Amino acid sequence: MSMLRDFFTFIGKVSCFGVKALVGAFQPPLEWEFFLGQIEEIGWRSLPLILAAGFALGVVMSMHTRGTLVQFGAEAMIPTLQSAAFFNELGPLVTALLVAGRVGAAIGAGLTNMRVTEQIDAIESLSVDSFKMLVVTRIVACIFVLPLLTVFMDFASLAGGFFSEHATSHISLQLYMTSAFKTVEWANFIPPTLKTSVFGLIIGTVSGYFGYTTNEGSQGVQRAATNSVVLSSLLIIVVDVILVKVIFFFFPGQAI
Amino acid sequence: MKINYAAIGVFVLSAVVLFSVGLFLIGNSHEAFSRHVDFFTELTNTNGISPGSKVKVSGFSAGQVSAIQIPDRPSGKFRLKLHVDDKLHKLVREDSFVTVESDGLVGDKFLLIHDGTDQAQQAPRGATLRGQEPIELSAVIAKMTGVMDQANVTIGDIRTKADGTLDAISATVNNANGIVDGIRSGKGTVGMLLTDQQTSNSVKAAVGNAQQATANLDQVFVQAKQVMTDFQSRDLSQKAEDTLNNAKDASRNLDQTSRQLNVALNEALGPDRAGDNAAENIRESLANVNLATANMAEDTEALKHEFFFRGFFKKRGFYSLQELTPDQYRSNSYFESQRSQRAWLNATDAFATDAKGNEVLSPAGEQQIDQLIGTIKNSVIDQPIIVEGYSNQALAADEMVASRSRSILVAHYLEEHFHLSARNIGLMPLNATAPASSGKSSWDGACVVLLAKVK
The missing domain is CATH 3.30.1330.60 (OmpA-like domain)
Incomplete structure (x- = not known):
């Protein structure tokens, strides 16, 4: 019973943490310097990871689908399937999970370390809102950067798929792109890309909460980092189910 | 904390550009940025066509179904609004018609606008094109059922006729049976052969004669065989063969000689340079000689009477x-x-x-x-x-x-x-x-x- 109460208490605290951060984002003054710094840290420095992962996944996906589709004589469907899979689901989800792994751990560990080393207390002593400066900027940066990284992931995966297909069947780039975008509609591209903002909110909120609230020395740093990644990833996958349903609700044509 | 603004700029701008490219590529594939013309068509059954379904003109992807107006009574028709690329407007004529097609065996349904004739006028914007209802599977089944019923009736007729034929065959077999019975009881020539003792004796005697004749013939064959053996033992066959070979050689020589003679005669009697053969030449020469001697006779006759x-x-x-x-x-x-x-x-x-x-x-x-x-x-x-x-x-x-x-x-x-x-x-x-x-x-x-x- 007490565990259940602790669980709901945790949910309530995290939710309030997130709402407070969102509200704080719209309350001036905004810490632009820290925000742009987080953009660079979360976005720019994650870009190699996203591009490499997207390209590799594109190659692997193309190879796997080819093996299956060839049995039905439907090799021409490979670009279509590739784009449909990455634009709809794989691109946003994999991007969010990768960012959760890289950035979530960094946020959780970084903030916990600042708490342990009393850097946050020092900031507070200067009458600066540490929450707004350290947490809000990270959460907003995650919300802003995730869709952009998703776009990179989508196109990197298409590039990987084309690379694989061209090596196998010498398909031209024009035909590959025409086939890839033949069945994709805006509803397959814009809502899934924008839903990663929610993933960014989850990553920023969860990791910010664990980092900002943990004050238990080096073990706390470790636990905060681990919890940030695990819970962020879990929530991303669970929330993705809800978001897909929401998209189908607003774009019924996309529901198969 | 030093911020790398250039990196942020590149990152954000690249993402925006890629996002825009994605939007345009998707938009182009759905002709989102091209000029469009709207047509209408009416169908009793939409057959799975929904707003957003593809519209093709003569097989070329031309647009999509933008709206479907539901009829207000059961006998009414669905009115579909077709959003078609203006580039293909020239192919859509007043006699064009619309059918519901399937993209492969398990593919999506789409509307196909069949291009009209060159003589027909171009269909104006907002025109209602004639919709051709697809063939329903149930209609096909109904037709098949009718065909099967008819086949059933036909098979029944055939069976009736086959029964009659079988009866006729049965009667024929019975008749044949009666004939065989008659033969057995001694009726007719064949029956007599089987039952009459005298006839049987005659046949037996004939068979005995035939056997005797065969025995004689056999004896003749034995003698002939002995003669042949004798013939072979005396090596007469070799001699006969030698004689035959000599005769063959002689005939070969004769043949050769006759060929040479023939060649000589052909050469002698053959046509000359003018193409005349020997007989003609001789005949002609004789005629000339005859004429000459006649002339000479006259001349000599005349000479006789001359003074000298x-x-x-x-x-x-x-x-x-x-x-x-x-x-x-x-x-x-x-x-x-x-x-x-x-x-x-x-x-x-x-x-x-x-x-x-x-x-x-x-x-x-x-x-x-x-x-x-x-x-x-x-x-x-x-x-x-x-x-x-x-x-x-x-x-x-x-x-x-x-x-x-x-x-x-x-x-x-x-x-x-x-x-x-x-x-x-x-x-x-x-x-x-x-x-x-x-x-x-x-x-x-x-x-x-x-x-x-x-x-």
Whole structure:
């Protein structure tokens, strides 16, 4: 019973943490310097990871689908399937999970370390809102950067798929792109890309909460980092189910 | 904290550009940025077509179904709004029609606008194109059911007819059965053969004779075999083969010779440069020779009568014995004045009739001629001789024929027996009347007259 109460208490605290951060984002003054710094840290420095992962996944996906589709004589469907899979689901989800792994751990560990080393207390002593400066900027940066990284992931995966297909069947780039975008509609591209903002909110909120609230020395740093990644990833996958349903609700044509 | 603004700028701008590219690529594939024209069509059944379904013009992706208006009563039709690329407007004519098609066996449904004819006007914007209802599977099944019912009826008819045929076959078999029964009971020839003892005995006797004949034949075969064995043991077959080989060689040589002869004859008789063969050449040459000799005869004849030559002939008394006519012979003084030696051949003694009924010179006649020639001996070689033929038959024509025939018979005998030249023998058929100088008024038979030689 007490565990259940602790669980709901945790949910309530995290939710309030997130709402407070969102509200704080719209309350001036905004810490632009820290925000742009987080953009660079979360976005720019994650870009190699996203591009490499997207390209590799594109190659692997193309190879796997080819093996299956060839049995039905439907090799021409490979670009279509590739784009449909990455634009709809794989691109946003994999991007969010990768960012959760890289950035979530960094946020959780970084903030916990600042708490342990009393850097946050020092900031507070200067009458600066540490929450707004350290947490809000990270959460907003995650919300802003995730869709952009998703776009990179989508196109990197298409590039990987084309690379694989061209090596196998010498398909031209024009035909590959025409086939890839033949069945994709805006509803397959814009809502899934924008839903990663929610993933960014989850990553920023969860990791910010664990980092900002943990004050238990080096073990706390470790636990905060681990919890940030695990819970962020879990929530991303669970929330993705809800978001897909929401998209189908607003774009019924996309529901198969 | 130092911020790398350039990195942030590149990151954000690249993402925005890529996002825009994605939007445009998707938009282009759905003609989102091209000009469009709207058409309408009406269908009783949408067959799974929904807003957003593809619209193709003659198979080319042209747009999508932008709206579907639901009918207000069951008998009404769905009104579909087709959002078509303006580039393909030219293909959509007033007689174009719309069908619901399926993109492959399991593919999406789409609307296909069939292009119209060149003669028809271009369909104006907002035109309602004729919708052609797809063939329903249930309709196909209903039709198939009808066909199967009909097939069922047909099979029933066939069965009825087959039953009748089977009855007829059964009756035929029964009849055949009756015939066999009749045969068994001795009816008819076959039955008699089976049941009558006498007939059976006769057949048995015939078979016994046949067996005897076969045994005889067998014996003959044995003997023939023995002969053949004997023939083989004496190596006669080898000899016969040798003989045959010799005959073959001989025939081969003969064949070769005949071939050579044939070649020689072909070469000899073959066509000359002008293309004429030997026979034609010879015939032509003979004709020429004939003509030449005729001319020459005329010339020589003319020469005989020329001044320088005629003295010889006048002295001799005649020009040519062959051309001497009976009248000239009678009237010519030379012949009249000649005291020539004569041998009179009597028709009854000197002439006879052979088996075929022709008159021939008899041995007595020949002997008489031989005696005459014997008097002058070798000088007969260039002796001019006149053979006078006589006949005293009733008809003048018969007289002439018979007298000439007798003179010819005697002349031939002289030519053949004494090898005299025909040039020196003159034929003179004188009918029955002899020349006055001969000392006889008439005669029946022949007379050989030896004329005096020219000195």
